[in-house]
Amino acid sequence: MNALETSALTYRYGPDKVLDNVNLVVSPGTIYGFLGPNGAGKTTTLKLATGLLRMQEGAIHIFGQSMPVHRIEILRSIGTLIESPSLYAHLTARENLLLYQKLYRCPSARITETLERVGLARTGSKKAGQFSLGMKQRLSIAIALLHSPRLLILDEPTNGLDPSGIIEVRELLKQLTGQEGLTVLISSHLLAEIERLVTHIGIIHKGRLVFQGTMDELHMKQRHSxxxxxxxxxxxxxxxxxxxxxxxxxxxxxxxxxxxxxxxxxxxxxxxxxxxxxxxxxxxxxxxxxxxxxxxxxxx
Amino acid sequence: MAALFVHSIQTEWIKRKRTLASWLVIIGAFFTPVIVTLVQLARPEKLPERYQAAEFWENHFRNAWQSMVSLLLPMGIILAVGLMAQMENRNSTWKQLHTTPQPLAFIYLSKFTVLLFMEVQLFLLFTVGIVLSAVVPAFVLEAVDFPAQPIPLAFFARESAYYFFFSLPIVAFQYLLALQFRNFLIPLGAGMLMMVTTIVLFSWERIYVFPYSYGMIHLMGRFPEQPLVAWSMGWFTLFFVAGYLLYYYRKDRT
Incomplete structure (x- = not known):
């Protein structure tokens, strides 16, 4: 059973086909890099997988369950960070996590554990709106991790960050990807950004998946003259x-x-x-x- | 599922912490009582006589509700509902909220429930303010005795309940607009337009068909309560259900 699988996924914005017959296969326990230039269809694919966009054509299965038929069961098993940070600027880091702790009904001890894991345990009464972009992104990752998901979906987690923010998030992702049993699907428009993190890669361009395989297979291509x-x-x-x-x-x-x-x-x-x-x-x-x-x- | 819905309401209640909408409730509740108190302290001549009138509390209550029902309450609802939705838009948090494992109906209902809780909070604080605005002049001014009549709590509760039910179409319509349009000015402008239309059409014999008019009609005592409650609940149901359908069938939930 794959962690995530799309079959003939097609999506149109008006007359424009932004996804064309995308067949993505993310095996459990892998770190899957979803690569493509801006506007290639990465975010649309991830929004469809997380139920943020209404399906048009094709199918999505996450851990064998169909989206959106089993939307709630699927959402229990995934953590998401789609595009920019989603934080309540007037609340502290702990308060932001408290909201999701209640909705995911996970132990309240997870709040402290997760804050420590992303290095934000000592932010005290500082509001999320006063955080640097790197801190905001780390807090967003904390929200995605809070309920110990089986699949983590991260859409361009370093987008818009300054170099120090990129280093902060990259270090955090390195730690995460070593975690046993966790499947990570991470999108980026920069191969260099994710090539050292991922085990598998899918490359999408103009809505079509142009390559999918292991990093070794990609390296084989590299070796071929x-x-x-x-x-x-x-x-x-x-x-x-x-x-x-x-x-x-x-x-x-x-x-x-x-x-x-x-x-x-x-x-x-x-x-x-x-x-x-x-x-x-x-x-x-x-x-x-x-x-x-x-x-x-x-x-x- | 019931526990999840309670948690959903709790999270919405936590979110309103330190927001402008939560301050709006406190300011809105005490604004009129403070003005009433100041006017009474500035013009105390007729107070001794008025305080001993048989229907002092009823008159004082209606007097305080006059500005509230015609302007402050609808305006407050328009702003508070808009701000609550805007909080999600401004923080780009819809997408995170919509990937939490809960039915969309819970999100829709819990937000609406918190808005109603805030309205109840406003009404309770406003009632406290009304009582204080009567008590303070009697404390401060030697010539004014405390009202002879006991506080008619049943009257306060009944009248507040009417104003609450008559405000539901406004809350539901503003909620529908606030969830549909990311631009804060659209629900704000539409709400103000509805308020102005109510005032312009108020002398019309069929003003009761207009969803923003019921509080004012009740204050003026122009029509019997029961048909007004039916009209009000009819509009509320229509807006509430339409709002949910529009929310549920939205193509993009980011």
Whole structure:
């Protein structure tokens, strides 16, 4: 049974299709990074999963239960942080948690425990409205964690934070993701932001899921060459020769990027280059970094 | 489920702590009694005679309710209901509230219940204020004796209950608007428009069809109470149910 599963999830705002047949699979105990540029459909997906948007097409199951049919049972087992912090500015951190402690009917000792966990136990009578953005976001995470959920849904938890706020929240998330039995679904538009935290990743672009798999599978893509990098002392001459052989070479940072070629073909080209007195000092597979893979995926 | 509903009401009650809406109840309750007291202290000539009248408390109560029912109560309801909804809008807390494990009906009902509790709190404090506004001049001014008549608590309770029931359509309509529109000015403007319309149409023989008019009609004694209660409850039910349906079928609950 998956922690969260969407089947053919489709959503329209008026005539615009913002989600198109999204099949997300989040296995239990995983840390799933949901990645995509702004406006790709991440928040819409998460709002549908948490019942904040009315379903149009497709299905959502959380721990085997259908949303919105079992809305209340599902909401008992998930903690959420959707977009910006949701805090009552005129109440203290403890009072904010007290509201949710009553609604989730969890032990009142959880308030102190959770405040200590997010480092806000000593904020006393300070109102949430006077907190820094980082503190507000940590308090929002505390609200999501208060009732010990099985699935934590965090939508862009570092969005809008200054560098120190980002570090605060990132450190907190590192601690959380090590927690046994907790499944975390975290969205971001920055791969670098979550790549060290997550075990699985889904990449969404223009409402379509363009990649879904483990981080290892994504790293496999990274290891796969996406062409050959050729370094010569005469790039223009080399490009001309390659063109004669029907191979398109693209200049990049003083080198030429060639499509993947069979070894024999590459050996033949090298011989020809040397025969024309073009010095070859580098031939290597061109590797992608993760950001490049992300960009390639969303641009395909 | 009943326990969850009680908790839901408790959370709404905690939320109103330190808000402008909670101060509005206290200020609204004592504003008229303070003015009445000051006027009596400033113009004490006729007080000795008035304090010994057979229906002193009834007259004093009606006098105090006059400004309350025509202006302060509807205005207070419009502001308090708007502010309570605005608290969720301003803090972006709807989305968190709507992901708590409770039926949407509980959220709708608990917020409304707290608004009614606040109104009851206003009425109780206002009644205390009315009594104090009669007692203070008798304490301060030597020439004025305490009223001879005992405080008619049953009369106070009955009249307050009428004003409470007659205000329900206003609370329900403002609640409907406040939940529908994020812009605070829309329910505020609509409420004021309804108040002005009531005043403009007040001389009309069928003013009782207008949902904001019942408190004023009762104060003036223009129509019998029972049909007014029926009209008032009819409007209340309509607004309350329509408000819930609009809230329940909202596409986006953020």
């Amino acid at each position: 996406s062409g050959l990098l050729l370094g010569t002392d005469n790039p223009e001459g080399a490009r001309h020769l390659l063109s004669e052989c029907g191979i398109e070479a693209v200049p990049e940072n003083g080198h030429l990027v060639l499509p993947d070629l069979p070894s024999e073909k590459m050996a033949e080209i090298t011989r020809q280059l040397v025969a024309r007195d073009i010095g070859v000092y580098r031939i290597e597979p061109k590797k992608n970094d993760l950001e490049q893979i992300f960009i390639n995926l969303v641009n395909d």
